[in-house]
Amino acid sequence: MYYGDIQALQDINLSIKEKEITALIGPSGCGKSTFLRVLNRMNELIINTRVEGTVYIDGDDIYSAKVDVVNLRKRVGMVFQKPNPFPKSIYDNVAYGPRIHGMRDRKKIDQLVEKSLRQAALWEEVKDRLQRAALGLSGGQQQRLSIARLLAVGPEVLLMDEPTSALDPVSTMKIEELVQDLKERYTIVIVTHNMQQAARISDKTAFFLNGEVIEFNNTDTMFTNPTDQRTEDYITGRFG
Numbered sequence: 285m286y287y288g289d290i291q292a293l294q295d296i297n298l299s300i301k302e303k304e305i306t307a308l309i310g311p312s313g314c315g316k317s318t319f320l321r322v323l324n325r326m327n328e329l330i331i332n333t334r335v336e337g338t339v340y341i342d343g344d345d346i347y348s349a350k351v352d353v354v355n356l357r358k359r360v361g362m363v364f365q366k367p368n369p370f371p372k373s374i375y376d377n378v379a380y381g382p383r384i385h386g387m388r389d390r391k392k393i394d395q396l397v398e399k400s401l402r403q404a405a406l407w408e409e410v411k412d413r414l415q416r417a418a419l420g421l422s423g424g425q426q427q428r429l430s431i432a433r434l435l436a437v438g439p440e441v442l443l444m445d446e447p448t449s450a451l452d453p454v455s456t457m458k459i460e461e462l463v464q465d466l467k468e469r470y471t472i473v474i475v476t477h478n479m480q481q482a483a484r485i486s487d488k489t490a491f492f493l494n495g496e497v498i499e500f501n502n503t504d505t506m507f508t509n510p511t512d513q514r515t516e517d518y519i520t521g522r523f524g
């Protein structure tokens with residue numbers, strides 16, 4: 285993966301397993317977010333970028349010329365560091381995706397909004413104020429709303445780029461619990477600067493350094509018995 289002439293990722297070969305949580309860790313600028321964006325071709329929204337190599341999801345090469353990128357991003361959704369609700373009601377935020385994908389039946393949309401908010405562990409907090417502004421919710425609630433908005437379009441893979449870094453500890457804990465619940469149905473890849481978080485919630489961890497994956501292992505092994513000295517140095521806080 286290149287930004288202009290600068291190669292930001294090299295020699296990456298990762299097999300991400302279905303219905304697992306894979307954490308991406310590593311110091312700032314090592315390529316974690318770039319890699320995440322490779323997985324749903326979001327890098328293409330940045331000018332002058334180029335990808336070499338292939339990414340398969342369920343056997344489909346997502347970089348094939350045949351792929352409909354809108355559909356790909358529906359299959360592989362993304363949550364960002366800062367929650368980004370639209371300046372609309374809570375209901376309309378969740379209904380937005382299904383509507384642009386052609387859903388018209390009001391009753392079906394109602395059901396989907398409720399289901400998505402329940403799955404995102406937000407329903408109980410907002411069910412009496414669905415028509416209120418999403419921007420009136422707390423940061424943690426807005427982040428769960430961003431997740432509900434994704435779920436409403438029926439993704440298979442959820443990409444999360446430091447989803448709790450702007451949140452307080454209680455909201456962070458709720459998101460961590462939610463991510464663990466979502467693993468039952470979705471494959472999750474999460475970038476985090478918080479190593480305790482990676483250790484608490486993920487099944488596998490990939491350690492990135494200077495655009496390469498230095499180590500990819502079961503999270504337990506990675507944090508108790510890393511193979512590479514550089515992984516050990518990073519997780520014990522010697523750099524980064």
Ligand SMILES: Nc1ncnc2c1ncn2[C@@H]1O[C@H](COP(=O)(O)OP(=O)(O)OP(=O)(O)O)[C@@H](O)[C@H]1O
Pocket residue numbers: 287292310311312313314315316317318319330
């Ligand atoms: N839009 C861009 N244009 C040019 N270079 C970029 C762009 N985005 C990232 N890079 C470069 O690519 C490399 C990897 O950046 P990336 O944001 O993927 O790292 P990261 O590990 O996610 O960092 P952080 O933890 O700070 O978010 C860095 O050298 C960065 O400067």
